[in-house]
Amino acid sequence: MLPDPKSENLLFTINRLDEQLLTYFNDVLVVNNQLDRTLVSFQANKTEAFYRWYKYKEAFSSRLVKFLLQDYQVRKGIVFDPFAGIGTTLFAASELGYDTEGIELLPIGIKLIENKIYGVNKAQNFEISRLKYWQKDQPWKQSKGLDNLTFLKITKGAYTKETEIQIRQYLYTIKRESEVVQKILLTALLSILESVSFTRKDGQYLRWDYRSGRQIKSRAFDKGKIYNFEEAITIKLEEIINDLQGDEKQLSLFNDNLIKSGNVKLYQGSCLNILPKIESNQYTAMITSPPYCNRYDYTRTYALELALLGVDEEKLRQLRQELLSCTVENKEKALLEINNDWEKAIKICDNTQLLQTILRYLSYQKEIKKLNNNGILRMVKGYFYEMSCVIQESFRILKDDGFLFMVNDNVRYAGASISIDLILSKIAENLGFMIEKILVLPNGKGNSSQQMGTHGRKPLRKCVYVWRKK
Numbered sequence: 001m002l003p004d005p006k007s008e009n010l011l012f013t014i015n016r017l018d019e020q021l022l023t024y025f026n027d028v029l030v031v032n033n034q035l036d037r038t039l040v041s042f043q044a045n046k047t048e049a050f051y052r053w054y055k056y057k058e059a060f061s062s063r064l065v066k067f068l069l070q071d072y073q074v075r076k077g078i079v080f081d082p083f084a085g086i087g088t089t090l091f092a093a094s095e096l097g098y099d100t101e102g103i104e105l106l107p108i109g110i111k112l113i114e115n116k117i118y119g120v121n122k123a124q125n126f127e128i129s130r131l132k133y134w135q136k137d138q139p140w141k142q143s144k145g146l147d148n149l150t151f152l153k154i155t156k157g158a159y160t161k162e163t164e165i166q167i168r169q170y171l172y173t174i175k176r177e178s179e180v181v182q183k184i185l186l187t188a189l190l191s192i193l194e195s196v197s198f199t200r201k202d203g204q205y206l207r208w209d210y211r212s213g214r215q216i217k218s219r220a221f222d223k224g225k226i227y228n229f230e231e232a233i234t235i236k237l238e239e240i241i242n243d244l245q246g247d248e249k250q251l252s253l254f255n256d257n258l259i260k261s262g263n264v265k266l267y268q269g270s271c272l273n274i275l276p277k278i279e280s281n282q283y284t285a286m287i288t289s290p291p292y293c294n295r296y297d298y299t300r301t302y303a304l305e306l307a308l309l310g311v312d313e314e315k316l317r318q319l320r321q322e323l324l325s326c327t328v329e330n331k332e333k334a335l336l337e338i339n340n341d342w343e344k345a346i347k348i349c350d351n352t353q354l355l356q357t358i359l360r361y362l363s364y365q366k367e368i369k370k371l372n373n374n375g376i377l378r379m380v381k382g383y384f385y386e387m388s389c390v391i392q393e394s395f396r397i398l399k400d401d402g403f404l405f406m407v408n409d410n411v412r413y414a415g416a417s418i419s420i421d422l423i424l425s426k427i428a429e430n431l432g433f434m435i436e437k438i439l440v441l442p443n444g445k446g447n448s449s450q451q452m453g454t455h456g457r458k459p460l461r462k463c464v465y466v467w468r469k470k
């Protein structure tokens, strides 16, 4: 196919502006060999007591949080995360003695964080003995009562009939236990749903195993072992009991020089609504990872858990729209109606040349029908404008000298590499931050196979940004 001159011109300008920004940040962009992919993803949590229970694929590791706090000698005070997920920043920083606060939108993250604060962290010998009883005697199996289980269109048929019944019996039976034990048992259940279902989380959506009997459009998918309920819950409860007992032992051995854990507080809802209500100059550091601009739809991939927590179709749609724009379904948010102080953040985006050229390019690709989804343009625009508002608020609520650490990935659409790291850093600088470092992970990764085929592979940077309020 002949290259289209207008596309070529715009791509050329994007590359030139990108090079310019790269040169501008040359001194702060450093490859950091201590940061490997395991540390900056959920991987390293797989062997960490407590953090290994629920596999939140989009989480980073507790070791990363501890590494950043220690390496940058962050002063004691409150550490904040506006995209708290399942609370890795909150709990890892709390273990080091920092008080922590965070915001999370999705009920799955909210529930796991609350269950940890008010359940797991309060467990003593008595609660551990109740968990052992549940693991050994499996009391739900004798239950005649069944709790309700909400199903969404996208989760219908996710379990075998037997599994569904056991989930409902389990939910019914845990109500007999104390609140602390209930919370831990619910966390255990949430942590096994994927493994006992016909589905697999796959970024943008749930993939269905061929055994589900659902009509499958593409090639048959085999997710491997599908656990039966008793087996999965027994293994999970054992892991939980081991971690709780290990913790008890450590407490008695090291009681004298133990660091007192900091308090953890969570705000529920969208950070776009909550941040403007938070007082200025409060936090000594923020460690966060917003959704990436990669079309991942958390409301679909976590639909099993959301349905179990009672989210219905209407609420699901609402949550999807409240997410920071990161899916092709997100509609434009009326940012100035949320907070008219954000005129500043918006103006900065309007004047960021590289961003505007990328948007012009995507808009043209949409016009000539070369964008594989028309929602991509709106998503990319929404992503930067909303993030700019989040950055403006972050600057305001941080104390002087406070750090903002952010994990994020660059992306590529329609052949245009989008340097999220450089563009967000430039926006942050214009909002007052000093860009201390952009720590680059040793290996860039390509994008989807589709993109590689059409446009050739160019590694995309994955980075941890280190910004400072000076």
Ligand SMILES: C[S@@+](CC[C@H](N)C(=O)[O-])C[C@H]1O[C@@H](n2cnc3c(N)ncnc32)[C@H](O)[C@@H]1O
Pocket (backbone or CB within 6 Å): 056, 058, 059, 060, 061, 082, 083, 084, 085, 086, 087, 088, 089, 103, 104, 105, 106, 109, 269, 270, 271, 272, 288, 289, 290, 291, 292, 298, 322, 323, 324
């Ligand atoms: C990359 S994950 C963060 C994971 C977290 N670092 C952890 O280790 O668990 C991004 C999180 O942002 C949340 N999120 C998305 N839009 C949000 C919004 N508008 N307000 C608050 N949280 C939001 C998502 O639900 C998701 O949990």
